[in-house]
Amino acid sequence: MKTAVEEYLEHQKKRVEAGIIQENTYERKAGTLRNHLIPYLAEESVVKTRQINEVLFQNYLVYRRGKN
Numbered sequence: 001m002k003t004a005v006e007e008y009l010e011h012q013k014k015r016v017e018a019g020i021i022q023e024n025t026y027e028r029k030a031g032t033l034r035n036h037l038i039p040y041l042a043e044e045s046v047v048k049t050r051q052i053n054e055v056l057f058q059n060y061l062v063y064r065r066g067k068n
Contacts, residue, residue, distance in 0.1 A: 005033045
């Protein structure tokens, strides 16, 4: 999953360089994905992008609430 997230962030960085999104938007996305999404997916034992579905995130808010 980390590889997929990093590839996505590389694409987003190119969007920053092209002036499509601002640097702070990129930084917020990167922080959220690295600090919240990747640990959640690891806890849910998700290792491949094909495992992501609409049911996966039903417990995400409970997970985030427990981390604060």
